[in-house]
Amino acid sequence: MKAVRLRTEYLSEPLGIDITRPRLYWNCDEGERQTAYRIVAVRDGDTVWDTGKVPSSRMSHIAYDGAPLGSRDCVAWSVTLWDEDDRAGEPAHSRFELGLLAPDDWSARWITGDYTPVRDVRYPVDCFRRTFRTRGPARRARLYITACGIYEARIDGRRVGEFQLAPGATDYRHRLQYQTYDVTDLVTGRGAGPMAGGGAGDHVLEVDLADGWYRGSVGCFGVTHVFGRETKLLCQLEVTYDDGSRDTIVSDDAFAWSNDGPVRFADLKDGEVYDAAMSPTYTRQARLTREHLTPTASNNVEPRTHEVFPARLLTTPGGARVLDFGQNIAGFVGFTAAGRKGQQITLRLGEVLDEDGEFTQANMQVHKPVKEFGPETEMLLITGQTALITEELQPTPRQEVTFRCSGTGRDHYRTAFAVFGFRYALVETDVDIDPADFHAVAVYSAMPQAGTFACSNPDVNRFLENTRWSMKGNFLDVPTDCPTRERLGWTGDAQIFVDTAAYLMDVAPFFRKWLLDVRDGQFADGTSSAVVPYNGASVLYDNSGVSVGWADAVVLIPYRLWKRYGDEEVIRDCYDTMRRYAQFMIDNTGHQDPEAAKANPYDAYVYEKGLHLGEWLEPTEFRDPMPSRAQPPRTEECTAYLYYTMRHMAEIAQALGHVDDAALFARYADGAKTAYQHLFLTQGGIDTDRQAKLVRPLALGLLDGEPRRKVQERLVTAVEQRGYRVGTGFLSTPFILPALTDAGRADVAYRMLENDQAPSWLAQVHAGATTVWEDWEGTASHNHYSPGAVCQWLFDTAAGIRVDGENHFVVAPVPGGTLTHVRAAYTSLYGTVHSHWEKTPAGLTVTVTVPSNTRADVRLPNGEKRTVPAGTHAFTITD
Ligand code: BGC
Numbered sequence: 001m002k003a004v005r006l007r008t009e010y011l012s013e014p015l016g017i018d019i020t021r022p023r024l025y026w027n028c029d030e031g032e033r034q035t036a037y038r039i040v041a042v043r044d045g046d047t048v049w050d051t052g053k054v055p056s057s058r059m060s061h062i063a064y065d066g067a068p069l070g071s072r073d074c075v076a077w078s079v080t081l082w083d084e085d086d087r088a089g090e091p092a093h094s095r096f097e098l099g100l101l102a103p104d105d106w107s108a109r110w111i112t113g114d115y116t117p118v119r120d121v122r123y124p125v126d127c128f129r130r131t132f133r134t135r136g137p138a139r140r141a142r143l144y145i146t147a148c149g150i151y152e153a154r155i156d157g158r159r160v161g162e163f164q165l166a167p168g169a170t171d172y173r174h175r176l177q178y179q180t181y182d183v184t185d186l187v188t189g190r191g192a193g194p195m196a197g198g199g200a201g202d203h204v205l206e207v208d209l210a211d212g213w214y215r216g217s218v219g220c221f222g223v224t225h226v227f228g229r230e231t232k233l234l235c236q237l238e239v240t241y242d243d244g245s246r247d248t249i250v251s252d253d254a255f256a257w258s259n260d261g262p263v264r265f266a267d268l269k270d271g272e273v274y275d276a277a278m279s280p281t282y283t284r285q286a287r288l289t290r291e292h293l294t295p296t297a298s299n300n301v302e303p304r305t306h307e308v309f310p311a312r313l314l315t316t317p318g319g320a321r322v323l324d325f326g327q328n329i330a331g332f333v334g335f336t337a338a339g340r341k342g343q344q345i346t347l348r349l350g351e352v353l354d355e356d357g358e359f360t361q362a363n364m365q366v367h368k369p370v371k372e373f374g375p376e377t378e379m380l381l382i383t384g385q386t387a388l389i390t391e392e393l394q395p396t397p398r399q400e401v402t403f404r405c406s407g408t409g410r411d412h413y414r415t416a417f418a419v420f421g422f423r424y425a426l427v428e429t430d431v432d433i434d435p436a437d438f439h440a441v442a443v444y445s446a447m448p449q450a451g452t453f454a455c456s457n458p459d460v461n462r463f464l465e466n467t468r469w470s471m472k473g474n475f476l477d478v479p480t481d482c483p484t485r486e487r488l489g490w491t492g493d494a495q496i497f498v499d500t501a502a503y504l505m506d507v508a509p510f511f512r513k514w515l516l517d518v519r520d521g522q523f524a525d526g527t528s529s530a531v532v533p534y535n536g537a538s539v540l541y542d543n544s545g546v547s548v549g550w551a552d553a554v555v556l557i558p559y560r561l562w563k564r565y566g567d568e569e570v571i572r573d574c575y576d577t578m579r580r581y582a583q584f585m586i587d588n589t590g591h592q593d594p595e596a597a598k599a600n601p602y603d604a605y606v607y608e609k610g611l612h613l614g615e616w617l618e619p620t621e622f623r624d625p626m627p628s629r630a631q632p633p634r635t636e637e638c639t640a641y642l643y644y645t646m647r648h649m650a651e652i653a654q655a656l657g658h659v660d661d662a663a664l665f666a667r668y669a670d671g672a673k674t675a676y677q678h679l680f681l682t683q684g685g686i687d688t689d690r691q692a693k694l695v696r697p698l699a700l701g702l703l704d705g706e707p708r709r710k711v712q713e714r715l716v717t718a719v720e721q722r723g724y725r726v727g728t729g730f731l732s733t734p735f736i737l738p739a740l741t742d743a744g745r746a747d748v749a750y751r752m753l754e755n756d757q758a759p760s761w762l763a764q765v766h767a768g769a770t771t772v773w774e775d776w777e778g779t780a781s782h783n784h785y786s787p788g789a790v791c792q793w794l795f796d797t798a799a800g801i802r803v804d805g806e807n808h809f810v811v812a813p814v815p816g817g818t819l820t821h822v823r824a825a826y827t828s829l830y831g832t833v834h835s836h837w838e839k840t841p842a843g844l845t846v847t848v849t850v851p852s853n854t855r856a857d858v859r860l861p862n863g864e865k866r867t868v869p870a871g872t873h874a875f876t877i878t879d
Contacts, residue, residue: 001031001083001852003059005831006094008077009299010508010565016099016144016180018297020069023061023569024077026092027831028852031083032870034059040091041066041077048075053082057807057853060566060829071101072142072238099180100144100236103294108144108236108250111286113209113257117229120371125263125417126209126231127280129256132249134187134239136200141187141239143205146178146295149231150212150268152416155186156203163302164443165268165419167295168477169213171533172227174520178234178295179302187239205249209233210266210417217269219535220486221368221381222396224267226536232289256282266417269397269487271349274413276406277341300513303476305332306442311425313435317357321427323347325440328423328771328783330473330483332415333401335438339431341407346429349399349422351484351771351782359426364484364781367393378539397484405431419443421473421483421783423770444472447505450827453794456820457754459765460794463772466765467788468504470772474785475501478514478533482774482781488531489517492550492613493786496734498560500788503795503826508565511557515570518554519577526584528554528577530613546584546610548634548641549731554581559648562655565829566806571652579661582649585642586668591635602678605671607642608635615692615729619759619776622690622727636680636693637731643672644700676702686711689718691727691736698742699735712743719748724755726776734789741797741814749797750817753790761790799824799835804857806830811848812859813837830854834872843878 003026006012009019028034034057041049041064049066069075078091100106113126126149143160145153146167153160161181168177187203210216214227237249261280265273311323328351337345354360369377369391380388399420403413422440427433453464474480479494479501480487494514501507517533527545534541545551558574561567571578588609591597600606612634646669653662676697680686685707686693694715697703703711718727719740728736740749756762759776767778774784796802799822800813807830813822821838831851838845849872850856858866862877 001034001081001087001089002029003027003037003079003081003092004029006079006092008094008096010506010512011299011301013095014299015097015182016178016297017096017299018099018101019299020098020101021063021065022096023063024079025060025062025829026079028059028081030089031081031852033057033084034081034853035084035086036082038080039077041075043067043069043073043075059853060806061569069098071098071105073098097180099178099297106144106234106236106294107248108234109252110232110234110289110291111251111253111255112230112232112289113259114284114287115259119225119229122211122224122265122267124259125261125266126233126257126259127261127282128207128209128233128251128286129280129282130205130249130254131202132205132237132247133202134200135247136241138184138188138239139242140182141184141237143181143183143235143237144178145181145207145233145235146176147209147231147233148172148176148214148228148291149209149233150214150417151207151209151233153181153205153207153235155183155205158186160186161302162304164305165212165303165417165476168298168300168303169533170517171520172214172293173534174293175516176293176295177298180297183237205235205237207233207235208261208263208416210263212268212417216267217396219488219531219537220366220540221373221378221537222269223536226534230289232291234291234295251286253286253288255286257284257286258282263417268418269399271398271400271402271418271420272415273402275404276411276413277404277408298513300477300509301446303443304446306444306446306472309440311435311438311440316353316359320359322353322359323425323427323435323438325423325425326770327469328421328473329440329442329469330419330421330476330783331443332441333420333422333425333438334412334414334441335433336410336412337403337405337431337433337437338410339405339407341405343405343407343431344429345403345405345427345431345433347401347403348426349401349420350424350426351421353424359424361395361399363779364421364482365395365397366485368396370394375539378537382540399484414441419476419483442472443476445475445477445510447475447507447510448827449504450506451503451795451825453791453799453822453824455798455822457818459756459762460753462765463761463788464791464794466769466771467500467785467791469770470783470785470788471497471501471504473771473783475505475507475510478517479510481786482784484783485781488535489514489533490550491518491528491530491532491553492547492616492730493784495549495553495556496730496786497789498557499564500734500790500792501785502560502564503792506827508561508567508829511561512570515558515574519574522554522577522580526580527551528581543611547613548607548638549616550613551581552641552645554578555645555648555652559652562652564803568655572656575652575656575658578649578652582645582665585645586664589642600675600678602671602675605639605642605668605675606635606679607638607672608633612638615731617775618690618692618729619725619727622692637696639672639676639679640696640700640702643669643676643702646672647701673702677707681707686714689721689727691715691718691722692729692732694718695728695732695736695739698739699732712739712745715739716743716745716748719752723757724748724751724760725757726752726759726761730786733787734792737790737793738797741793746797746814746816749793750819754817761787795824795826798822800859801826801833801835803828803830807854809833809850809854809856810859811835811856813846813861815839815844815861843876846875846877848873
């Protein structure tokens with residue numbers, strides 16, 4: 001038996017983590033059961049940890065417990081496994097390296113460009129340069145680097161690493177990530193560099209620095225200068241030689257600087273202006289500056305470039321030239337072109353063509369004042385009262401590239417400091433262009449793919465891949481709502497989607513990082529903004545933190561990660577944050593209206609105070625009427641989520657041994673359930689066609705017995721009466737098919753899934769969508785993953801794959817609809833489990849493959865149950 005997929009803190013051979021007792025992981029290959037393991041860890045040739053043979057089936061969350069580790073330590077570890085016959089296999093090897101752990105590990109100084117930035121003025125990209133000399137072949141070289149802004153580093157002209165938009169997005173008021181790059185090959189010239197052959201020599205370190213999230217436009221209104229006026233850079237290059245001696249080259253005022261490079265303007269949302277005739281002169285010096293934060297490691301996967309799409313040229317009915325990349329993505333655009341000096345190519349990037357077939361950005365833009373604005377203007381923008389704004393308005397985001405040719409032959413362009421949400425590019429130029437010279441590149445955090453799903457309905461398969469694309473389009477260091485209009489870390493969207501996300505890609509380190517962002521942003525009263533990290537729209541940021549469904553992400557996301565990845569550390573680390581939010585809810589129960597409070601015997605467990613977004617974006621025909629944008633009371637949603645959150649908190653507190661807390665939360669869960677039933681069932685039960693109102697109490701577990709049965713029946717009627725079209729908004733969309741399945745009506749769930757009459761998931765596919773739309777009507781963003789949260793059901797119900805504790809699965813496929821087969825695989829923490837069912841003339845065949853060292857309870861559609869060990873198991877069910 002051999003260990004495979006070795007990982008440290010969920011990451012494959014991470015470099016520069018700052019966890020000194022990192023947890024180790026593997027999966028098993030060959031053999032049925034792991035009966036023992038032995039881990040040996042070596043640092044600089046010395047064994048720092050040897051577990052000896054440990055009788056255990058554990059292959060996850062095994063914390064390093066050897067000699068204390070420090071900054072820069074590189075640990076090579078191996079694991080040997082014993083199988084069910086006590087036979088030892090070959091050891092498997094992996095490694096991890098720590099970054100700079102203490103503030104005084106940094107001898108680098110913060111530097112900035114030689115100019116005094118003025119508010120509201122945007123500047124070209126800063127270009128820094130430092131030459132350095134190596135004394136001989138490097139045994140190892142590391143670049144530790146970060147910036148207030150976004151940076152790209154090169155050594156001898158070659159890009160350092162693959163991290164895009166480094167150092168990534170955090171609330172820079174509280175936390176700033178740095179990266180560690182292995183640049184040994186770059187400074188020894190191994191490979192194709194000018195120093196090929198290795199040895200001593202002169203090198204050049206260059207770093208470009210753009211505004212990024214720090215100073216560029218962020219959030220729905222493209223506010224700029226959110227974190228500061230002055231962008232700055234910190235870098236430390238450490239070159240270690242064979243004799244153990246080390247040279248350290250640090251950012252300081254010996255760095256040359258200029259801002260006359262080709263990137264004349266760069267903004268994450270608005271785009272770039274690039275002049276190919278320019279190159280930096282580095283004629284001035286960098287200036288020393290200060291920064292109050294000590295950078296920390298991100299312990300996360302990095303945003304990288306991924307799929308590349310060629311272009312097809314369309315001429316619109318109005319005569320415009322539009323490139324179609326065939327897939328809506330978030331990413332860069334690239335091209336080569338040969339024009340005369342100063343000749344210009346302008347690209348505007350958008351997601352859709354309008355009803356006349358013309359390029360448009362209208363579905364993803366809002367307006368903002370040309371000059372920066374204060375809270376009053378922001379309030380008018382949020383409430384849509386733009387007519388009352390006296391200042392001049394401009395559309396945002398611009399998503400535009402302006403490129404000036406050098407006139408010296410073929411020029412190359414690829415975006416570096418902006419990300420666009422787009423499928424189409426409107427091209428305006430008099431340069432002769434060839435569509436074959438253009439491409440689009442997807443950029444997202446490098447999460448390994450976890451799940452695959454294919455069934456006999458190609459539209460369902462397309463919808464699943466559309467959802468995966470919307471995930472890719474929005475998982476860039478932070479889970480955002482859309483890559484265009486807002487690009488904000490809306491907590492509710494992430495909460496709704498986390499389980500689907502985890503089936504599609506491995507999201508454990510990604511969410512762990514974002515939960516730090518959430519923790520950073522928690523307010524003193526226990527709420528967190530509904531948009532994390534901070535983005536400068538202060539009215540929105542400060543006032544959105546109460547809303548149920550959004551705020552509950554603080555509890556629900558750690559809970560789900562805990563269950564899926566068996567990671568108790570995540571709930572332990574988040575406990576304080578979760579507890580404070582739970583306490584906020586408890587402190588704010590009760591009707592707002594004193595009369596209603598007096599009349600309700602369960603008032604202490606009713607929840608409704610504060611600003612709540614409610615179900616959010618139900619199809620128009622299902623929505624609450626909202627006269628003049630006033631919010632209706634959300635007592636139903638709020639009391640339901642009080643119960644749901646308290647229930648989760650009680651379980652978490654119990655698991656962590658906080659017995660008193662567990663009792664408190666359980667009391668509030670019970671109370672909220674009673675209050676909910678009192679409010680919504682006593683007067684004749686819930687009689688409505690609004691699917692969300694029926695789905696919520698069922699899915700959240702608010703009803704039992706007869707009332708539950710009645711609401712289930714009513715839901716089926718509601719769905720049938722609407723012709724199986726989807727009537728839920730954000731909150732209930734992930735729950736509707738599970739609620740129908742639990743009601744014993746998987747047939748109705750399948751009809752809904754496969755229905756192509758709008759509003760429905762497949763209506764989007766039929767309309768040509770390549771990603772998931774924000775609203776069912778398709779009028780707004782075309783890249784919002786939240787309605788794709790239904791995909792969880794495809795994995796955990798249609799294919800029936802669920803993780804059920806350590807090294808254990810439940811596989812309970814539910815065939816149905818027009819589907820004649822489903823074939824799915826999910827690479828869980830414990831290995832890859834496959835579920836395949838097919839309707840054949842001989843009956844229904846179900847084939848389940850369970851990875852080595854795990855077991856599964858297989859529940860067949862005819863009610864039979866089997867517990868199976870690792871291996872492939874086939875079952876045939878005849879009628
Ligand atoms: C965002 C959503 C978000 C919502 C909450 C929208 O504008 O795009 O995804 O959850 O606001 O109000």
